[in-house]
Amino acid sequence: MFQRRPLLTASLLAGLMPMLGAPTLARAQTARAWRTQVPEIRYGMISVENERDAIARLQGMAAYLRQALDTPVRAFRGSDYAGVVEALRSGHAEFAYLGPASYALAYRLMGEKIAPFARAIDNQGMEGYFSTVIVKAGSPIRAMADLRGKTMAWVDANSTSGFQFPSYFLRKDGMDPAGFFSRTGFAGSHENVVIAVLNGQYDCGAVSFSNEARNTFQRMEEKGMIPPGSIRAVWRTPLIPNSPFVGRTDLPGGLGEAFVAAMMAMPQANPQAFAEMTSNARGLAPARHADYLDVIAVTEENSALRRQQRRS
Numbered sequence: 001m002f003q004r005r006p007l008l009t010a011s012l013l014a015g016l017m018p019m020l021g022a023p024t025l026a027r028a029q030t031a032r033a034w035r036t037q038v039p040e041i042r043y044g045m046i047s048v049e050n051e052r053d054a055i056a057r058l059q060g061m062a063a064y065l066r067q068a069l070d071t072p073v074r075a076f077r078g079s080d081y082a083g084v085v086e087a088l089r090s091g092h093a094e095f096a097y098l099g100p101a102s103y104a105l106a107y108r109l110m111g112e113k114i115a116p117f118a119r120a121i122d123n124q125g126m127e128g129y130f131s132t133v134i135v136k137a138g139s140p141i142r143a144m145a146d147l148r149g150k151t152m153a154w155v156d157a158n159s160t161s162g163f164q165f166p167s168y169f170l171r172k173d174g175m176d177p178a179g180f181f182s183r184t185g186f187a188g189s190h191e192n193v194v195i196a197v198l199n200g201q202y203d204c205g206a207v208s209f210s211n212e213a214r215n216t217f218q219r220m221e222e223k224g225m226i227p228p229g230s231i232r233a234v235w236r237t238p239l240i241p242n243s244p245f246v247g248r249t250d251l252p253g254g255l256g257e258a259f260v261a262a263m264m265a266m267p268q269a270n271p272q273a274f275a276e277m278t279s280n281a282r283g284l285a286p287a288r289h290a291d292y293l294d295v296i297a298v299t300e301e302n303s304a305l306r307r308q309q310r311r312s
Contacts, residue, residue: 033252033253033254034251034252034253034254034255034258035070035071037252038071038094038251038252038255039071039072040071040072040073040074041065041069041071041072041073041074041094041095041255041259042073042074042076042087042092042093042094042095043058043061043062043065043073043074043075043076043093043094043095043096043097044075044076044077044078044084044087044088044093044095044096044097045058045075045076045077045078045084045096045097046077046078046081046084046096046097046098046099046102046159046243047077047078047079047080047081047083047156047188047189048099048189048190048191048208049189049190049191049219050189050191051077053223054077055075055076055077057276057277057279058075058276058277059075059276060270060272060273060276060277061075061266061273061274061276061277062074062075063273064262064266064269064270064273065259065262065263068262068265068269069258069259069262076093080156080158080188081098081099081101081102081105081156081157081158081159082102082105082156082157082158084096084098084102085098085102085105085106085109085158088106088110088114088246088248089106089109089110089113091248093248094247094248094251094255094259095245095246095247095248095259096245096246096247097243097244097245097246098243098244098246099158099159099160099161099243100160100240100241100243100244100292100295101158101159101160101163101164101165101295101298101299102158102159102160103116103243103244103246103292103295104292104295104296104299104300105158105299106246107289107292107296108296110248112249113248113249113250114246114247114248114249115246115247115249115289116244116245116246116287116288116289116291116292117244117245117246117247117260117263117286117287118244118245118260118263118264118284118285118286118287119241119242119243119244119245119284119285119287119291120242120243120278120281120282120283120284120285121242121281121282121283121284121285122210122211122214122242122281122282123210123211123213123214123279123280123281123282124210124211124213124214125282126210126211126242127241127242127285128239128240128241128242129161129208129209129210129239129240129242130161130208130209130210130236130237130238130239130240131160131161131162131165131166131169131206131207131208131209131236131237131240132161132206132207132208132209132215132233132234132235132236132237133147133152133166133204133205133206133233133234133235133236134193134194134197134204134205134206134207134217134231134232134233134234135147135197135203135204135231135232135234136197136198136230136231136232137229137230137231137232139203139232141203141204141234142234143234143235144170144173144175144234144235146234147180147181147203147204147234148175148180148181149180149181149182150181150182150203150204151181151182151183151184151185151201151202151203151204152177152181152183152184152185152202152203152204152205152206153184153185153186153187153192153193153196153197153201153202153204153205153206154166154167154184154185154186154187154193154205154206155186155187155188155189155190155192155193155205155206155207156186156188156189157186159190160240160243160295161190161206161207161208161209161237161240162190162193162206162207162208163186163206164295164298164299164302165237165238165240165295165298166206166237167302168298168301168302169237169238178309183202185202187202187205190207190208190216191216191220191225193205193206193207193216194207194216194217194220194225194226194231195225195226197231198226198230198231204234209233209236214279214280217230217231219279240295241287241291241292241294241295242287244287244291244292245263245284245287247259247260263284264284266284267282267283267284
């Protein structure tokens with residue numbers, strides 16, 4: 001069972017080696033014991049991109065973990081953000097990659113039964129990213145003020161950069177989405193938002209953005225999904241902590257320690273699988289629950305506002 005200790009980043013496995021002082025035989029027996037209770041490790045991913053590409057990117061990771069842990073590993077993409085959280089809550093996934101806001105949702109539903117253990121360091125060394133509002137490159141819109149009365153595409157109600165942060169900070173900037181836009185809607189993924197804007201279904205949309213060389217529409221250009229230079233950003237939020245890798249804290253002893261150790265070793269042990277999984281990130285940094293307190297506060301305020309609006 002995971003043990004929360006403040007030493008290692010408030011992570012789900014603050015004691016990666018909690019049994020170092022135990023006899024060698026006892027350590028070996030404990031290390032093997034979890035395999036009888038968890039015959040397959042299930043790893044979920046939020047719907048950041050289309051299912052085909054998301055699953056393809058995780059195959060190298062799954063193969064690496066199968067070998068490192070000597071156990072079958074199945075990676076799956078949730079149909080929406082809440083679906084991956086529900087898989088964790090209901091015991092149908094052991095580990096997952098969540099957005100910061102979907103981690104906030106998981107923590108609200110699961111409390112101490114869920115915890116982050118790592119987040120990526122991007123290709124420019126940053127441990128955070130932004131939400132940006134995009135328009136067609138040829139649009140006359142140059143700033144958010146030009147979008148008053150226009151239509152806005154969000155990603156998912158539990159997406160940090162695709163809804164929670166932009167809706168919160170637009171409201172703080174005096175542009176409450178409820179009245180500022182004539183219509184808003186959820187597209188389901190960051191890629192779907194870009195396509196909806198390019199197809200003219202919405203005038204603008206909110207998507208994730210790390211830097212000019214690593215963002216939603218740049219990756220879509222690389223995959224040939226959209227023409228180069230067809231999207232332009234007009235606004236962005238403050239920095240968001242990079243998305244956490246998380247795990248349940250109620251797993252059999254030894255499983256969490258083994259999984260986290262394998263994941264943290266992957267950038268060096270299998271650089272190709274790591275690059276595919278993270279879109280060429282530099283490495284992994286430990287993640288703590290405390291890293292996401294601001295995100296949790298934003299999601300709580302947004303939820304309170306929606307409850308108030310429903311009562312009105």
